[in-house]
Amino acid sequence: MEKIESIQNKQVKEWKKLLTRKGRKKQQQYIIEGAHLVEEALKANASLSHILIREDKVAEYDHYISKETVLISTEVADELSDAVTNQGILAILNINESEESLTLKKPLLMLDEVQDPGNVGTLIRSADAAGFEGVIIGKGSVDLYNPKTIRSAQGSHFHLPVIHADLYDWTEKLKQKQIPVYGTALDDRAVSYQMIKTPKNFALIVGNEGNGVHPDLLKMTTKNLYIPIKGEAESLNVAVAGSILMFALYR
């Protein structure tokens, strides 16, 4: 079994770049951390490049040892980990995205410039739990493969397709297929989500934490929805709002 001890190792330097969006885009790989996610990746038959096990954890994780396993030193584990305390197991996965993975048979969630990785991950987890078909992350949003997004998604991106694509193109495409696209907005032209009867198949767009869905995109939607607010809060957290809508609209 290969063993890497130094953070100066060329392969480690390449993996380290996967902690940045640029590095992930170039190498078409990403890192996951922790036994739970590695387990989910294996269960989902995700395309695996390497499993990295810290040398002091070999006994604990011996069931993960295969030809893709590399032993790493504590120093290398710390170098590649995004967590405050790493669990001593990481994996390098290949990015495999395909728009064809969306069959348009169940609802879709679309994210327009959602900036916080915790929000994006939580929305993916909720879309999974709500039984949605998939998630489309638009330009300007934080990406799925950000380590913090992956952590918040808790493995749900292995359960349903999550792709990065243009939301304007997709909105057009869905409307052409007679699939309604609902934006979310606080303006006068929006209707309460409690007032509409949703069909079995639709798409829901949630937007940026501060600015919501882009006005140009809201103009293209079938309808725009809002959640009536009773108290004095100005708005809801976007992951909360998106989740309330997914569970209320798709039963």
Next chain:
Amino acid sequence: MEKIESIQNKQVKEWKKLLTRKGRKKQQQYIIEGAHLVEEALKANASLSHILIREDKVAEYDHYISKETVLISTEVADELSDAVTNQGILAILNINESEESLTLKKPLLMLDEVQDPGNVGTLIRSADAAGFEGVIIGKGSVDLYNPKTIRSAQGSHFHLPVIHADLYDWTEKLKQKQIPVYGTALDDRAVSYQMIKTPKNFALIVGNEGNGVHPDLLKMTTKNLYIPIKGEAESLNVAVAGSILMFALYR
């Protein structure tokens, strides 16, 4: 106007302690940061001890200058700030909690050992938006006055009473007053939230991120609810689950 330049200043050292739970408990004060929260505190007539303005921000924040204002150096601002980049304005507020602030005329949210400050803050924000009367934070939960909780609550704790109290005592008390208390659980004895008709007044308990509501507490409730999960996700984020329930149960 008083001006404090050194982090060795005795007052600064006392304020610094407010970043810890122990310090807040002892001094019965807490720190808020940023113009938005200071504005909300003033609007709500929160009990204010001091407004701290960084010297380079005096012109920008001159409308906040009063007898409670203290000018501080950049060094002091950094010392007291929990944010990555501080906005140059903070306030020291007095903690004023009273169980009598809850009149039991509208629903209550109760938090049992919720650990993540972002989740507690988001739940307070959602409770505000859902029109709930107040929030009770049980023992073992992160406290309201944690700077990260305050940040996630986005000022909602100024809009509705948030108190720290014993959830077992409160569950008893509410039941004695014929106010139903709903726990949340994933076990067999729980019923889908979609299957119940809630009265105008009730309490909802959400629990720890990993373990849910404590089994002893679940035994005391009127009924325990769950959110049916359609996909493969094992669970929902607690702030999401609590918010879905608040909005669905109280319309």
